[in-house]
Amino acid sequence: MSIADITSPDDLRALPADQLPALVEEIRAELIATVAKQGGHLASNLGVVELTVALHCVFDVRKDIIIFDTGHQSYVHKMLTGRLDAFRKLRQADGCTGFPNRAESPFDHFGVGHSGTAVSAALGYAAARDRTGGNGKVVAILGDGALGCGSSLEAINNIAVTTRDFILILNDNKMSISPNVGALSRCLSRVISGRSYNRFKVFCASAVQRIPMIGPRLRTWISRLDSAAKQLFLPTAFFEELGLRYIGPLDGHDLPQLTATLRRVSHLHGPRLVHVLTVKGKGCHFAEKKPTCFHGTAPFDPHNGDLLQPTPKATFSTALGKTLRTLHQEDQRIVAITAGMPEGTGLHEFAKAFPNAFYDVGIAEAHAAAFASGLAAAGQRPVMAVYASFSQRAADYVFHDACLQELPVIFCLDRAGVVADGPTHHGIQDVAFWRACPNLAVLQPADQDDLAAMLRLAVTRRHPVVIRYPAGNAAPVTAQHHPLEWGKAETLESGSAPIALWAVGREAAVALQAAELLRTQGIAITVVNARFTIPFDADLMRRQLNDGMTVVTLEDHCVEGGFGSIARDSLADVPDARIVKLGWPRAVLPNGPVAYLRQRFSLTTAGIAETIHGLLARPPASPQSKPPFPA
Ligand SMILES: Cc1ncc(C[n+]2csc(CCOP(=O)(O)OP(=O)(O)O)c2C)c(N)n1
Structure with missing residues (x-):
């Protein structure tokens, strides 16, 4: 049976296990072929092929709920739920959307696009099930990047006090779009030692068992020490203190082990976390090598990953990075902040040049805005760059922390305008909120020269400023702009x-x-x-x-x-x-x-x-x- 024969989740569940490896390969080929043609999210999807197949083998999406966080990694789920043809027209008017979408399929249980909502939404489903006496399973799939979102942590803090049956899958590939950041990410990286721990444990158990007379007794004693040892080697303590039973780490590309473990987990009770290790870009040499570039990509040559159309040289993002580098050299109080988007916002070169003046706070826009406000209150000149659509997460912080206190933070909002990723990602609502904020100015440059002039002017102001601009070409619209004057067109x-x-x-x-x-x-x-x-x-x-x-x-x-x-x-x-x-x-x-x-x-x-x-x-x-x- 081929992927084209899977027209509903039942077809997959009926497939003999020995046919699954071939299916997995086929799915990877479909992912590469479609994203190469239409553009979209490649590396994250390649990383979750086995995980998504295992989830659909174990859980029945007709009665069980599966919610992907962010949703950029839901392409395999789309293919397995009868949308292969639509998937081949990904992001086209007559094709699939790039994210789970309730209007698109009854198997997309919750619409997503912004990180950090899945655990909350799944918990809502679990609470509703508990209230109505249902017995379906509820599963949230969360990336290690999105784990660092404040909203994910707020929801995790609430699981054990809300429901007694909840499955959280942590898809840990050590990457957000760029390498993951933060203390939680460091805590998860202890899993590397965790793998050694597992090998060491198996070795000790068999060696001890062979010791005559005291071997079996010693083994019981060692297993008592086991949970203490686990705390040392694995990130269990963090989750277990929050009331989640920790299971893992599992190899996210070992389909038989994943399926068997998820099946066992589905029969357990209580909130549980399954820690799955995956490789972003798995099975595609160029995506494995450059997972950041192939996180979200424009159309490319499927053989070597070369982009079909070169990206414009002059973009607003590159202009931001370049101007900020110059401004920082002139005034070292100018620091740059992003929320998990160093490449997308053009700040990566700034980060390389001035690592001590750059902060990537992870997918945490709200925190970024308050953090920037704190820096401003302490006399620094922070410039925070995020995408316009994600800045909406920080709206209250911009108002409460920067505007009310009239702190000179510059908020640079990239991708302001309609984009290829659909309604969750269009940056077309935020001005409606900014206009109600006291003390806040909003500037919109026509091209890279306008942006540079606006940044130069903004750093001289004593109040918060939003500068918003779209993706793509920022080539000059005029040979010579009029000098920029505050409030003048x-x-x-x-x-x-x-x-x-x-x-x-x-x-x-x-x-x-x-x-x-x-x-x-x-x-x-x-x-x-x-x-x-x-x-x-x-x-x-x-x-x-x-x-x-x-x-x-x-x-x-x-x-x-x-x-x-x-x-x-x-x-x-x-x-x-x-x-x-x-x-x-x-x-x-x-x-x-x-x-x-x-x-x-x-x-x-x-x-x-x-x-x-x-x-x-x-x-x-x-x-x-x-x-x-x-x-
Ligand atoms: C609120 C918000 N901020 C930023 C983004 C942009 N974004 C999309 S995916 C992603 C990385 C997610 O990392 P992770 O959860 O680890 O998933 P992975 O891609 O590694 O599978 C980011 C920052 C977003 N979708 N939502």
Whole structure:
């Protein structure tokens, strides 16, 4: 039987054990072929092939609950639950999403994407089962990186007081996206010695048994010492003190042992933790060698791992890393912080150059924000870089720790905008929260030069600043920017048509293309690079509105609560003000690549030009000679 014949979890459970190794190989080949074509998460999935097969052999997802933390490692689960065809179209509009998704399959028991939610959600399932007298098993699969999330630890702290039947699988590959960090990670690495301990234990037991007369008695005595010895060699104490029975460490690539142990564990009672050791990228030479690069990847050549399209040289992430290195040389109080994303945020080179000024706190955005605030309170100049979507974890900390106390922390939010990974990862909601935070400025650069100038300006300020920018190309949008002035926008093009297109951040590149297209159609619009979202250049926009212009705001953010909303609210006193907001709807966006989504929501160059044509066809707004209310 091949993977294509597995159309439901029952097919796998019916498969004779001797056919499983071939299936495992086939799954690995499917993973490599699909991710090579569509991009996605490779190394983590290659690491959990045997584990996922074993889980599906032992547990029945029709009645048992399996919840993956973060969910980037759920591809094998998708294949084994009747979604092979959809998986082959991973992240496409008509294919699978990249994460477990309740709308996609009844076997995706909980939607995930951000780390540190699985144990809580699974515990919710277990509590509901206990309340309703059910008997299904509940299993959470947590990576060693996500174990360090505050939310995971909060949930683990709650297991033993909430339920008497819970299985936590710790998938320990010693890696987060980069090598794992923190004291817990060090505690887990004692397992290396744990393996020696297991070998030593087996050796002692058989040697002692052979000693005539006292051998058997000595053996009983030794087994009493065993649990004490285990505490020395294995990370048992930590989990057992929290009320979880520790089982392991298991070789996560030994399918028969994994299946047999999980079967035994499924019949035990009480909260239990199964510690499984896996290798990130297992079975694929380039992914094993470079697990960080192949954690999440763009399409590549499946034979050697070479990326099919070179990544743009100028990205906002590289610009951040480069500018911060220069700034740190000028002012050593400038330190950099990330939450498990040194490569993704472009801080890895900074980390290499200035290890004493760099902190990777693990997947702990909230802690990172409070930590940065503490550094700022003590006179340092912290710059914290995380992805916009994950920064939402830290929202209260930004408010409570940085904003209320007016501490000069710079929060750099990468991947701000729609991304390839779907709704859990789009960075399109955060401005709606930042706008309510006192003392907080929000800046959005159009390109790498704008970002560098913004960082330089931000480090001179005495309050918190958010600088947010998208993934990808940050090549200059203009040969020469106007010097950056606090709260001021930059007019990139002035036109005769009564339309001012205010582009936010990188949307400036799209706005300029739309202006170019309109010019070929005989329409010359004005294009403004907003630069500042809070405080934005209300004076300039007011003048344009008073001149009878229609302002079109364009942002890679949800239109509700974004720049357009801020502008409209601020200028609500301008009579007949025409501000048209372009951006993403307040909705769960469908699956699909960024280009597809832009097409679907008319945010392409052509779509924007068409909207502007529609606006020009309406009767003009009446110009105001002076503002109706005193400013
Ligand atoms: C709150 C949050 N922060 C950051 C990320 C980005 N991220 C995705 S996977 C990952 C590493 C997870 O490591 P681990 O749990 O050990 O899983 P592995 O990939 O090693 O299997 C990170 C940091 C995220 N998904 N959610």
